[in-house]
Amino acid sequence: MSKLYILVEESFRELRARAHITTAALARNLEVVIGQQWWFARNFASLSPGVVFLKGNNSVQANLMTSARAAGHRVLSIEEEAFGLKGEDVFLTLFDPRIETNCDRFLAQGINQRDTLISRFPEMWDRVSIVGNPRSEALISAASSGITGPAQEFLSRYGPYVLVNTNYASINPFDFDAFAYYRRCVGVGVLAPGDPDEMELFHTQCVWERDNLREIVRFLNMISEFRPDIPVILRPHPSENPRPWIDMARDLSSVYIVSDNDHLYWTLSCSVLVHSGSTTGLEACLLGREAINLRPGKSAWHDRFVSSIVNKNAETARQALEFVEQIYQRPTITSTPQDRIKALQPYLQTEMDSSPSELIVDSVLDIMPIGSARALEPGPFTNPYNSSRQRDKAFVSTETFRALLREATKTRSSQNFSITDLGPAVWHVTNITRTHMS
Incomplete structure (x- = not known):
């Protein structure tokens, strides 16, 4: 064969x-x-x-x-x-x-x-x-199997929750070394140090991630202060160093850190996902789940991701919290609206x-x-x-x-x-x- x-x-x-x-x-x-x-x-x-x-x-x-x-x-x-x-x-x-x-x-x-x-x-x-x-195909297949594992256990114990996924590996890499991340980008050929356009693109990406991280932290503090009744799962990206998030969340009683690499079931079982330019925003859309794309300030990077056209966009942490309060505990949608599907097709x-x-x-x-x-x-x-x-x-x-x-x-x-x-x-x-x- x-x-x-x-x-x-x-x-x-x-x-x-x-x-x-x-x-x-x-x-x-x-x-x-x-x-x-x-x-x-x-x-x-x-x-x-x-x-x-x-x-x-x-x-x-x-x-x-x-x-x-x-x-x-x-x-x-x-x-x-x-x-x-x-x-x-x-x-x-x-x-x-x-x-x-x-x-x-x-x-x-x-x-x-x-x-x-x-x-x-x-x-x-x-x-x-x-x-x-095939990742879109696999998402639908896995969803048909139902919610399992730690996500099901958390849902049974704490009830509906908000999921926050982070993706800031350029400024918070797994090995604690942002310069090492830069060297890895050069090493795999996705960044040419001698090309001023590519270096500018990399620099603006780091600034974009920094601003997104700050606004996500504001959101976590705000939801903990004003809606402590809403449990929050914070899931750092596997390429990130989780320690700063663990330290930050120590004083936030409603925020729980998970390091599960298989994020699918956490997305499938959440009431709403909050992220900033993450691929998981697209996956939430394909799974029929609501997602809020937090995009503070002005940056061309906001529009470089499909999540900007298939998720609800929030410009500030406060606006993201308002959206969460509108969506939380509302009956979960089970299919993706056709206007989002149509907007997705070219990409x-x-x-x-x-x-x-x-x-x-x-x-x-x-x-x-x-x-x-x-x-x-x-x-x-x-x-x-x-x-x-x-x-x-x-x-x-x-x-x-x-x-x-x-x-x-x-x-x-x-x-x-x-x-x-x-x-x-x-x-x-x-x-x-x-x-x-x-």
């Missing part, structure tokens, strides 16, 4: 959607190897020719493209960093120039991404396909005849290399040394992955799949039913 290799960098963000791609591939009689990208970087040459699916297009991903193609594989990519992005200027900073020659197919979320990419890389005009994004196409995962598999089959039907090589494979940060980002148990596959198969005909561990957080998945039929 032909092979699809799916590389994962951040499991909390990517793996649920990748499970949907896996089940769509199994339904088309493909074998799938899926897992941490660092394992694949060491083992491309040991794998039978196939199609390599990458989550991005920066210099790290471009290096993976080069290695994969040198080993006889074909490459397609999506841009996960742009899931909630609207601004073309920021979108293009995510692309290494080498993708023009090393990427066999780019998967665009909508017309805006397609046209922006082709304007920058004209030679790719016939290698861009609009597929939406994230959701109204298509096939699901994003099925369209992605169509593209996989279009570029499948000769020799891909060879049996998967038995190895030996080389396990990389994974840093603690890599393990935190990408590692989940086999049982967790199996549960995500079961969740994804609910949207398709019954599949009886087999999972074999190939390395740490790397799995070989086959459809037993199809194998026995062929």
Whole structure:
């Protein structure tokens, strides 16, 4: 059977959607190897020719493209960093120039991404396909399973709550070092220190995050003072350092800090979400939940995110609190208003005849290399040394992955799949039913 290799960098963000791609591939009689990208970087040459699916297009991903193609594989990519992005200027900073020659197919979320990419890389005009994004598909599937885990426990104990998601990794990074964050941006190729336009963009981003952070803090203090009866869940982004938030919330009796990477069920069960330019605002919209986008002051960054057109916008903490009081304990909406869906389509196409995962598999089959039907090589494979940060980002148990596959198969005909561990957080998945039929 032909092979699809799916590389994962951040499991909390990517793996649920990748499970949907896996089940769509199994339904088309493909074998799938899926897992941490660092394992694949060491083992491309040991794998039978196939199609390599990458989550991005920066210099790290471009290096993976080069290695994969040198080993006889074909490459397609999506841009996960742009899931909630609207601004073309920021979108293009995510692309290494080498993708023009090393990427066999780019998967665009909508017309805006397609046209922006082709304007920058004209030679790719016939290698861009609009597929939406399987993250939207995975959101709806997970929502149908109902609220579970810590979110359900909190809801049962404290009742309806407000969720506040933060996203200030440039000024409050996980390793306590803002200059280290700058160096990481340079290292992955999304920031060129010698380019004054890119440096200005980075500087204004930091100012924007600082102003947003200050207004979120004002909001937390105001809701604690004037509406202490409303429980608030504060969830710092996994790329942030949670310590300042923990210290800040210590004197706010109605604010509870959670560090759960899987934010989906917290969003699904909240009365209203408050954020400032976060992708979770888009996800709340897709889940049929109300969200308030707090956007203080004047900044071009406010309009670079899709949340600005699908959420209610508040200019101050006080206005955000007024919106919360209007929405809180109101019957939760269960479907996204059509005007928001229509506004979303140029940036994230959701109204298509096939699901994003099925369209992605169509593209996989279009570029499948000769020799891909060879049996998967038995190895030996080389396990990389994974840093603690890599393990935190990408590692989940086999049982967790199996549960995500079961969740994804609910949207398709019954599949009886087999999972074999190939390395740490790397799995070989086959459809037993199809194998026995062929």
